[in-house]
Amino acid sequence: GPGLLIHSDQGAQFTSREWAAFLREHNLEHSMSRRGNCHDNAVAESFFQLLKREKVRRRKYRTREEARRDVFEYIELFYNPKRKHTNNGMLSPVDFEERQLKLEKAGV
Structure with missing residues (x-):
């Protein structure tokens, strides 16, 4: 495939x-x-603009694996669990999703 x-x-x-x-x-x-x-493309464009500005701008990676690991860590260890978003009520994506799941379970 x-x-x-x-x-x-x-x-x-x-x-x-x-x-x-x-x-x-x-x-x-x-x-x-x-x-x-x-x-x-607005959501993807916004994300990649942040990735470039906050993580990879002016970086020179020695290997593709180093770049992959750096981007992975940005997404999984910072962007999703910690980075606060104004559109999510200043919650991280993980916190926002957890809140939404709790509200759904509570029938709200």
Whole structure:
């Protein structure tokens, strides 16, 4: 089956034959936003902007594994359990989800 999912807008570089060939060659699956709908990608764009700004900006990784580990640790040890979000009432994603589950169990 397909490997990693690559999501993009419908820019010319992402609709070219060369891009499609690259994706096939590397066993990647392509997903695209709807034409003219920038909101399809808003959550992902916001997350990656934070990842770049808070973690990987100006870093030079010696290996792909070092980069993978650094991004994994950012997501699993900081972003999800600790990073507070204004849209979640200043709760981390983990705390917000736990609160929602408690409310659902209580029938609220």
